[in-house]
Amino acid sequence: MATDAHGGASGQSIDEPLHIESENHLEDVVDDHGVVLVDFHADWCGPCQMLEPVLEGLADETEAVIAKVDVDEHQQLAGAYGVRSVPTLVLFADGEQVEQHTGVLPADRLRSLIEGYTE
Template identity: 75%
Template sequence: MATDAHRDAAGQSTDEPIYIDGESHLDEVVEEHDVVLVDFYADWCGPCKMLEPVIDRLASETEAVMAKVDVDANQQLAGAYGVRGVPTLALFADGEQVEQQTGALPADRLRSLIEGYTNE
C-alpha cells in the first residue's frame, strides 16, 4: 500500500470506497471528511456496475472520500435521501449535502464536481 494513502480517524485507507452500514455510519464518514461522494447503488443495477471502476479510480485520485450505500440493504437510508433510482450520487462538503445526481455520470464530470469542492 502507498505510504501517502489517505486515512480516516480509524486508520482505514480512504483510497478505496468505504462501504456504508447504516445511517449512523454514513453520518460519521460525512462528519469526519471534508468532501464525500456517496454512491447509492444496487448489485443488480447495470449502470451501477459501469460506474464502479470510476468510483474506485476517483477514490485514489482525488481528495474526496468515496462512500457506497447498497440501497437494498439500506432502504431507509436511501429513502431518507430521496433516492428514487440507482445509481444516485450525493456529494457532501463540510458535512452538508451540496449536490445530488441520478444516473451514471462520466468520470470527467464527476471529477469536476468533486474538484469544485476540494480545490477551494
C-alpha cells in the first residue's frame, strides 16, 4: 500500500482537521498515521468552539493528524472511548491510545503533547 506516516495515499500531509464519519473511519485514520489527536466535540459546546482555531493551527503546524468526532452524530463511538463531557481530546501514537484529556487545553500544552510522540 502506498501510504506514508503523514498524508496517507496522496503523500501530502493533512493540514486541516479531518471529520470522522464512523468507528471504522477512526480506526483507519489511527492505523494509517503515526500520531492522531481526536477531538470529541459538539456544535453547541462553547469551549469546543474556542478550541476549534487552536486545533486548526495544530493541524497545519504539526505532523499529527487532527481528527474531529461530533458526539451527537456518533454517540456510540464517543461512548466506546468513555467520553462523558466535551471537549474530550484523545491522543493516539502508533495505533495506541496514549493520552486522554477533558476540557480545553492551551495550544502550547497540546503542541507539547503531540511533539512528545512525534519526535
